[in-house]
Amino acid sequence: QSVLTQPPSVSGAPGQRVTISCTGSSSNIGAGYDVHWYQQLPGTAPKLLIYGNSNRPSGVPDRFSGSKSGTSASLAISGLQAEDEADYYCQSYDSSLSVWVFGGGTKLTVL
Amino acid sequence: QVQLQQWGAGLLKPSETLSLTCAVYGGSFSGYYWSWIRQPPGKGLEWIGEINHSGSTNYNPSLKSRVTISVDTSKNQFSLKLSSVTAADTAVYYCAREAGYTYYYYYMDVWGKGTTVTVSS
Numbered sequence: 001q002s003v004l005t006q007p008p009s010v011s012g013a014p015g016q017r018v019t020i021s022c023t024g025s026s027s028n029i030g031a032g033y034d035v036h037w038y039q040q041l042p043g044t045a046p047k048l049l050i051y052g053n054s055n056r057p058s059g060v061p062d063r064f065s066g067s068k069s070g071t072s073a074s075l076a077i078s079g080l081q082a083e084d085e086a087d088y089y090c091q092s093y094d095s096s097l098s099v100w101v102f103g104g105g106t107k108l109t110v111l
Numbered sequence: 112q113v114q115l116q117q118w119g120a121g122l123l124k125p126s127e128t129l130s131l132t133c134a135v136y137g138g139s140f141s142g143y144y145w146s147w148i149r150q151p152p153g154k155g156l157e158w159i160g161e162i163n164h165s166g167s168t169n170y171n172p173s174l175k176s177r178v179t180i181s182v183d184t185s186k187n188q189f190s191l192k193l194s195s196v197t198a199a200d201t202a203v204y205y206c207a208r209e210a211g212y213t214y215y216y217y218y219m220d221v222w223g224k225g226t227t228v229t230v231s232s
Contacts, residue, residue: 036218045222102156
């Protein structure tokens with residue numbers, strides 16, 4: 001099982017807002033390490049979506065936002081579009097394991 | 112614009128050694144850590160290990176006994192070797208650049224396209 005826990009799937013209608021949670025522990029998110037988010041479109045490599053908990057790389061629409069509190073983080077996507085249908089992964093550092101850790105991934109379906 | 116181009120053998124037999132190389136184009140090679148990450152079919156991402164331009168490495172403890180990551184700074188390339196592969200090592204393998212203001216807060220900002228590796232007898 002993944003060190004960071006994400007819901008396997010979420011869905012929403014076009015135009016709606018969805019959130020994806022990422023729950024960790026005191027050795028990763030709770031220890032203060034940043035959470036980063038990636039979007040993986042079908043058949044492609046992951047793409048950096050959010051870094052440092054809430055920062056968007058150049059070119060990422062402001063419909064995507066991230067936040068972190070305690071041992072959890074969240075990715076919010078507003079104004080859902082069909083092109084947002086993808087897998088989303090959170091990532092952080094775990095000091096107990098001394099590794100970069102990923103969540104198990106969440107499949108977003110746009111209804 | 113930094114680009115990562117990766118290559119290597121795509122079909123292996125059990126007990127063989129997986130070998131992949133990733134070349135860095137269009138940007139600085141030094142000053143960064145470079146990672147290997149894999150994704151089994153239908154599953155999530157697993158970090159394998161990393162190396163910097165000086166050759167300093169860190170490995171996932173779950174794979175450490177079988178993994179070697181090396182660097183060739185003259186060619187701006189880094190490589191992955193995974194020994195004694197089994198069917199469980201079947202995955203898409205990605206190389207990626209780590210970035211961020213300090214270690215422990217790094218993220219993977221540039222990714223290769225991935226190489227599908229299948230282990231089958």
